Amino acid sequence: MEWFRFALSAALTLFGLFVLVSAVLGVFRFRYALSRIHAAALVDTLGILTMLCGLMVAQGFSDATWKMLAVVGFLWLTSPVASHLIGRLEVTVNDDLAEDMAVADPALVREEKESED
Amino acid sequence: MARLRDDWEHSPWRNFLRWLREGDDALDRAMIASLDAPAPELREETAPEAPALPAEEPLSEKRRRRLRAIYIALSVLLCVGIIGVLVRTAGSLPSFGGAENPANNEVSRRYIEQGLQETGAVNLVAGMILDYRAFDTLGESNVLFAAACAVMLLLRALGWREGGTELPGHEPHSDIILQKISMVLVPLILLYGMYVILNGHLSPGGGFSGGAVMGAGLILCANAFGIEVTRRFFTFRTFQLVSLFALSFYALSKAYSFFTGANGLHSFITAGTPGRIFSAGLIPYLNLAVGLVVCCTMYGLYGVFRRGDV
Known part of the structure; x- marks a missing residue:
């Protein structure tokens, strides 16, 4: 049982590490702000979840488990919202958005820019 | 002339x-x-009178390259010099955890062995910074307050005075996602900040960290719901009053306990039962004062940097 718990927590932690490393790679290798947000935000929710799950399994069930769950909840609430705001700012201030990437609906981008003025 | x-x-x-x-x-x-x-x-x-000065010639390519080489050589020399000094200093430091280190003197021994009885604080760090070395912490709070005052002197917009109706600066329109999330988070963040402050003598934390958490909560609130919402309970007047009362309370209460302590007089402040919420003498109240000052200063700094007013 003990070795199973260790193996599970090690697997979860390693998977979390892999996810976080790929997020770091994406943040530094992607060229545009929106792609970087994609790498950073989407991946760090999963990475933090798996890392903390690994810690929970390693720790065993105790008071700290609830605290870690609270940490996961807090980060899942805040991190996507922060990325959403950064993405919105990028759409608002970047005038060459259509040159950097494919814009599905140019009217929406224009609307966003005008509503901010 | x-x-x-x-x-x-x-x-x-x-x-x-x-x-x-x-x-x-x-x-x-x-x-x-x-x-x-x-x-x-x-x-x-x-x-x-100017023609006395020769007209400045554009630097020739060769000269510019030479200057650049000198610049690089000098900066490398400077960096190597500083690194050398630092490495030498680090090499002559006492080893970590050694029994003969200057930090292991009777002062820290006393803090650790008698801190609990003398201050009543389970969190020994709180006992140290708010009881043994409270004078130091008062200075730190005042430094923060003075920094906030200086920033406000420089940045508060000239046109906007007390009693004005129009807020200066550009207010970005709020985001619905941020608002919904903030509705959940702001109360939790403020509550957590209060918990950190009020439990400062029992658990890790205290005035500075808890005040910073509360300040961050207020900033989030102002960001999500606009400045009109926070202005209902936090204006420049609030900042002034809270800072004034918190810092004077700190100074006066510590003056009392220093005076009685130094002269061997009886003081009505006692350590109480360690571990209880109302214990550790003045420490919870001092934590509260420091926390309020830190919270107001954080939020005030954010306000003046963003709009030129709180």
């Missing part, structure tokens, strides 16, 4: 004297006037 007299009209010293005599408005008017009319006659008068 002629130049000196010409510049006199725009010199800082002259502006200062005018400000002393006539106050803010005259200075503003003078500055606006000087900006509108950039004294063309000054240049004409000084121009005849």
